[in-house]
Amino acid sequence: MSKRQLAMVMDLNKCIGCQTCTVACKTQWTNRNGREYMYWNNVETYPGTGYPKNWMELGGGFDAAGDLQPGVIPNLEADYGVPWDYNYESLMGGMSDSNNFHPHVSPTWGPNWDEDQGAGAFPQDNYFFYLPRICNHCTNPGCLSACPRDAIFKREEDGVVLVDLDRCQGYRYCIAGCPYKKIYFNPKISKSEKCILCFPRIEQGLPPACAQQCVGRIRFVGFLDDEESQVYKLVHKYKVALGLRSDYGTQPNVYYIPPTESPAKFDAEGKIIEGSTRLPIEELEKLFGPAVHDAIKTLKDEMKKRKETGVSELLDLLIAYQHKDMFRLDNNYYQEVAKAAKRNPLAPVDTRYIAGKFTQAGGHH
Amino acid sequence: MKKLLTTILSLGVAASAALAADSITAVKVSDVNDASAWAKAKFTSVVLYPQSAIHMNDKKANAANENNKAKKADVAALYDSKNIALMVKWADGTKNVQGSYSSDTYSDGFAVQFAGITKGSQPLPYIGMGSAGRPVVVHLQKATEKVYEPNGNKDVSTQINRNQTALFGDELKAYDAKVASLAKTDYERVFVAEGFRSLTEIKDGSVASNANMTYDGKGWTGTLVRPLNDTYMKSSGTVPVAIAVWDGEKMGRNGLKNLSPWVSINLEGQKPDAKIVAETTEAPKGDAAKGKEAVAANGCAGCHQIEATDAPSFMGPSLANVGGYSSVAYLRESILKPSAVIVPGYNRNAHSNTPWYNIEKGKRVSAMTDFSFLDKKTVEDIVAYLKTLKAEVE
Numbered sequence: 025m026s027k028r029q030l031a032m033v034m035d036l037n038k039c040i041g042c043q044t045c046t047v048a049c050k051t052q053w054t055n056r057n058g059r060e061y062m063y064w065n066n067v068e069t070y071p072g073t074g075y076p077k078n079w080m081e082l083g084g085g086f087d088a089a090g091d092l093q094p095g096v097i098p099n100l101e102a103d104y105g106v107p108w109d110y111n112y113e114s115l116m117g118g119m120s121d122s123n124n125f126h127p128h129v130s131p132t133w134g135p136n137w138d139e140d141q142g143a144g145a146f147p148q149d150n151y152f153f154y155l156p157r158i159c160n161h162c163t164n165p166g167c168l169s170a171c172p173r174d175a176i177f178k179r180e181e182d183g184v185v186l187v188d189l190d191r192c193q194g195y196r197y198c199i200a201g202c203p204y205k206k207i208y209f210n211p212k213i214s215k216s217e218k219c220i221l222c223f224p225r226i227e228q229g230l231p232p233a234c235a236q237q238c239v240g241r242i243r244f245v246g247f248l249d250d251e252e253s254q255v256y257k258l259v260h261k262y263k264v265a266l267g268l269r270s271d272y273g274t275q276p277n278v279y280y281i282p283p284t285e286s287p288a289k290f291d292a293e294g295k296i297i298e299g300s301t302r303l304p305i306e307e308l309e310k311l312f313g314p315a316v317h318d319a320i321k322t323l324k325d326e327m328k329k330r331k332e333t334g335v336s337e338l339l340d341l342l343i344a345y346q347h348k349d350m351f352r353l354d355n356n357y358y359q360e361v362a363k364a365a366k367r368n369p370l371a372p373v374d375t376r377y378i379a380g381k382f383t384q385a386g387g388h389h
Numbered sequence: 390m391k392k393l394l395t396t397i398l399s400l401g402v403a404a405s406a407a408l409a410a411d412s413i414t415a416v417k418v419s420d421v422n423d424a425s426a427w428a429k430a431k432f433t434s435v436v437l438y439p440q441s442a443i444h445m446n447d448k449k450a451n452a453a454n455e456n457n458k459a460k461k462a463d464v465a466a467l468y469d470s471k472n473i474a475l476m477v478k479w480a481d482g483t484k485n486v487q488g489s490y491s492s493d494t495y496s497d498g499f500a501v502q503f504a505g506i507t508k509g510s511q512p513l514p515y516i517g518m519g520s521a522g523r524p525v526v527v528h529l530q531k532a533t534e535k536v537y538e539p540n541g542n543k544d545v546s547t548q549i550n551r552n553q554t555a556l557f558g559d560e561l562k563a564y565d566a567k568v569a570s571l572a573k574t575d576y577e578r579v580f581v582a583e584g585f586r587s588l589t590e591i592k593d594g595s596v597a598s599n600a601n602m603t604y605d606g607k608g609w610t611g612t613l614v615r616p617l618n619d620t621y622m623k624s625s626g627t628v629p630v631a632i633a634v635w636d637g638e639k640m641g642r643n644g645l646k647n648l649s650p651w652v653s654i655n656l657e658g659q660k661p662d663a664k665i666v667a668e669t670t671e672a673p674k675g676d677a678a679k680g681k682e683a684v685a686a687n688g689c690a691g692c693h694q695i696e697a698t699d700a701p702s703f704m705g706p707s708l709a710n711v712g713g714y715s716s717v718a719y720l721r722e723s724i725l726k727p728s729a730v731i732v733p734g735y736n737r738n739a740h741s742n743t744p745w746y747n748i749e750k751g752k753r754v755s756a757m758t759d760f761s762f763l764d765k766k767t768v769e770d771i772v773a774y775l776k777t778l779k780a781e782v783e
Contacts, residue, residue, distance in 0.1 A: 061492075083448055091703060092739035094448040100492040109552065169738040170446050172643055174586050191589070193578075195643040196493070200447045201739075209492045214576075 025163055029183035030221060031255040032235065033244040033265040034156055035281040035342055041067055041139075041154035045234035045243075049158075052222070052233045058212025060107045061100055064219035065234045066135055070155040071143045071307065075135040076103040076205050084166045085203030085272030092169050095200035097209070104208075105134030144302065149289040151302035155311075156242070158234060159206040159219035160268065160276030161185045167218070170201025175216075181361045182247070183277065184221045192216055203272035229355030241344045246352035248277070253352040254341055255279070262326075262338050264319045266312040281342065282308050282316050284323045411670040412653040412661075415466035415628070421474035421614055430465035430476060437462055437479070437634055437647035438713030438779055441697070442517060442706035446739070450640035457639075458783040459713060460647045462632060466654045473617050473624070473654070475501055477632055480608040485637025486534045495637040496576070498531035499602060499611040502631040503622050504651075505581065512722060513629055513651050513668055516714050518585040520730040521753070526621045527588070528613050530600035531576040532637070577601075581621060584732035585644070595620050609634075626659035627666055631714075650714045671717040673773035675766065680774025683767050687760065692745075696778060703740040705757065713779030720772045727757035 049065035068074045076082075076098040083095030098104055108127035115125060142152025161178075165185050168176040175191035176198060178184070187198075187207070194214035198207045207218040222232035226245075230236065235243035246253030248260070258265040258279065265279035286303035288296045308316045322338070330336035344350045362368065413433040418426035439457035462479040477499055487496040504513055505524030512523075519525035556564050579596045582588040598615035617624040633648040635641035653669045655661045689695060692704035701707060711720065722729050731746045731753040746753045760768070 058490075084446075090741040092446050094446045094451060096448050097493045100490065104492065106490070164738060172445070172586055173588060193588075193643070197446055197643070199492075211488065211490055211492065214487065 026178050026180050026183035028181060029163065029248045029277055030161065030226065031246065031248045031259065031277045031279060032158070032221075032232075033255050033258045033279045033281065035240075035242040035244075036153055036155070036283045037281060037285070038240040038242040038342075039067070039154040039156055040240050041069070042239060043067055043136075044237050044239050045156060048233040048237035049219075053220075058210040059208070059217060061104050062208040062210075062217065063135055064206070064208075065156065065158045067154050067156040068136065069139050069142060069152050070311070071152065072138045072141060074155075075157075077133065078103075079205040080203075080269065082200075082205055083203070084170075084201045084205070085269075085274055086164070086166065086169075087273070090273070092166065092201055093203075095166075095203070097196050097199045098205060100211075102133060105131070105137070107134070147290055147294070148292075149302050151286060153283045153303070155268075155280075156234075157204065157206065157268070158232075158278060159185065159221070160204060160274065160278045161219075161221055162277060163275035164273065166201040166203055166272070166274050167198035167207045167216075170197040171195075172197060179223075181358070182223075182226070184223050184226075185218070186220055186223070187216050187218060189213075189215050189217075203269065203274060204276075226353060227355070227358040229353045229358075231351045231353065235350070241347070241350060244341075244344075244350045247354070250352060250354075254350060255352075257337075257341060262322055263315070264322050264338065266315055266319055268311055270313055280312060281323070282312050282319055284320055284327075412627075412655050412666060413464055413466050413630075415468045415473060415654045415656045417657050418467050418469055421467045421469045421472045426467055426474075427465070427476060430467060432463040432465045432476075432478075433652075435462050435464050435632060435649045435652055436460070436713065436782055437632060437649045438710040440517070440633075440644050440646050440648050440714070441709045442711070443644060444701055444703075444707070445644060447640065447645075450645055453639040454641075454645055457647070457780060459710075459780045460634065460783050462634065462649070464632060464652070466628075468617065468656050471616055472614050473628060473656075474612065474614045475630070475654075477501070477611045477613075477634075478608060479634050481604075481634075481636060481638075482607070483636075483638040484532070484604045486532045487637065489534060493640075495640050495642050496531040496533065496635070497602075497604075497609060497637045497641075498529060498576075498635040499609065500527055500529040500633045500646075501613050502527045502633070503615075504629050505621050506623055510664070512718050513665070513716065515584065515719065515730045515732060516631055516648065516650060516716075517732060518582040518588055520584045520732060522583065523730075524581055524583045524621070526591075526596070527580040527582060528598055528600055528615060529576075529578045529580065530602050530611055530613070531635070532602060532604070532609075533576045584730075586732070591621070624656075625662040625665070626656050627662035628654045628656065629665050629669055630654055648714050650716055668716055668718050673717050673769070673776045675769030675771070675773035677770070677773040677777050679767075680770035680772065683763075683771050684774055687763075687771075692757065697780070703743040704745055708775060708778055710779050712776040715775070717772055717776065720775050721768060724763070724768055724771060725759075725761045727755035727759055728753070731755050 045065050046063060046067055054062045054064055063075060066075045083093050085093055087093055106129050108129050108131050110125060110127055142150055144150035161184055168178060173191050173193055175188045177186060177188060192215040196209050198216050199209060207216050210217045225232060231245045235245050244254040246255040248256055250256055265281050267276040267279055270276060283303060286301045289300040289302055291297050326336045326338045330339045414431050416429045416431060436459050438459045460479060462477050465476045467474040481497055485495060485497045488494045503526045505526050507523050514520055514523035514525045551564060554564060577600045579591045579598055580588045581591060596619060600613040602609050602611040629651045631649050631651050633646045635646045651669045653666045692702055694701045694707040694709060697709040737744050745756050747756060
């Protein structure tokens, strides 16, 4: 466990599936150098196959006894999807060529292949919601436990989980070990790579790109031990934000406000069935555990209270009137950490990510 | 090296594998980099056993490697005034090269492990990448295909997708040509290690080595040339080596490999190092049947998987092939002084309830009971039994 822990809370009631976060992340980190197929941030439709395909069935994580479970490494073409590109040059020569405009590989699968399909029968009881996912920067990371090279580490100062690219040799046990399949293999450099929680931004007091750009203002970022932070209040004070599949035993640090409201079902005549809800609570239980009942109750109670009295700290928090109301980061903290370690405060605090943990001669243990 | 290999293969040097012998003879030549020198090479058969000490967490790979057998490799060595050269030939029905745009393919490969420099006179390092204070140097070569990168310096930060450049027309063509010319084709690595997980790549160029491997449709021929002496090792008349091969077809990488025990290479015309030769060739003296009884009586199976058919344990390393790749001296030492060699292993978080070592005063102390109370004969019997634990040869 690290000294401090950064956390993110995502309010699923506000996610509209616009993929702005996905694009913010992709353009910042993964549109080049062998990472083209990776989505460190993705938004999938739930219920759905997800990304990579059926990730919840691919193993990893820990059992109740604390033993790492074996897992499967997804196939790039079948499970992630090959990112295809078009021969844009053919359009340069005039429209006569446009019949030849085609992707460079025949697309057979990709993220969001089943976007907005969901489950149930339209229009009676179909339903879905969006599930944005990044690395959970777990307190007990499956990837870290699986690595036989000590190439994955969790930063003491903020709990960000990073791959030491100097030590990584591309064995890919981390991918099998991560139950969320949020660590990827870069075939070009033959090493594993993953979401870095935009640590160079965080250290400057800026939220990660995905959170900064989110148009729905669903993402709250801060330190879990900071009682003034939004994440502390949502996770610990009101207990309305819950980890995703915490039954995998990795203690994830990305939390979700579960979808609270869902529309009623229609009967055969297309009339509303009063008191019915489309979203089965069992689905939410599967994702967020039994605590989801209490979380939804708290949210509904606070909504009622707000309606009646006009006052609710929780709802004010979730509304996030100002963009800055979602984040409580601490540039000064990182400056202090850098100062204590006698490092340039503008350089990334953990130089291991850049230079490698055991780069110095004889530094191995 | 490529040129050299082409010449070697065109010479058609046959692997004149002799009967299984304990030591390899390195033939003295004037220049190990002269391809014709291999005509004088004497091949010795070495058996490589499946590494089964620990169980990794890749479901598909575990299934593919469940019933692995031992493999035979033919090994020859040459030396000159500066360098030692090894040639390793092993059968492999499939040529596997890690795909340049794939997430779950793996390369065939081979590695040669040398004993590093230790303080004072110590037994050879632990076969699985050494142990604390007893380092090893590992040369790894993996089969590769061209991977296009805009630079050949492993300088990740300057790699750019051609679609991300501002280049068009002839400039883009020139860029593509530059990328193609810099396509990395080699995957050769040199590491130092004091126990697996501590494996650290030597990147500062302080080891002047050259490895290569070629496929002939039936198997691989790997070669390695490295100095007899450098910062990391000092050679006497006997150079102990261990050899490992990986099969990409079975998703082999890291511990999913076949490895040999320490084998002595005696430099022809020089005085062999009697201590190293004795350690690599020592035969067990005890009674294996009695040893089996002693293993049962002392409860070894409580923490170790003993035979391949026993249930796996997360606590101690599996002993299913320990007789194949471990020396008699190492087995004896492990029984009498369990803390003499403690590999960091894979992360203790992976199985948090079965920590196989504890840290006392900054030192790793094995969770295994010290069996030095056993009488000498019983220890030798156990060692003799353990030496029988190994997969049969393919």
